[in-house]
Amino acid sequence: MRNDAYVIRRRYDRLREAVDKMRDKNKKIYLLRALDQMEPTLLMIEEQPVSLMEKRRMIRYLNTGIGNIGDMLHARKEVLK
DSSP states (O other): OOOHHHHHHHHHHHHHHHHHTOOOHHHHHHHHHHHHHHHHHHHHHHHSOOOHHHHHHHHHHHHHHHHHHHHHHHSOHHHHO
């Protein structure tokens, strides 16, 4: 079984690359800010020892956030307005 931090980091990096390639500046800035808010939590999971309960809470937060940003990335313009 792979490390949870590794899997989440890989999903995060792929999503960040996809957002960086966007042409719509307003949407790009909005999504980058949302990704930047998740970065400290991801770093904490990777680098610091945390209890299992805290780790699960942080992983749930990251998975939800990455999923929401992915949905917004692939959403049509009408949904965002």
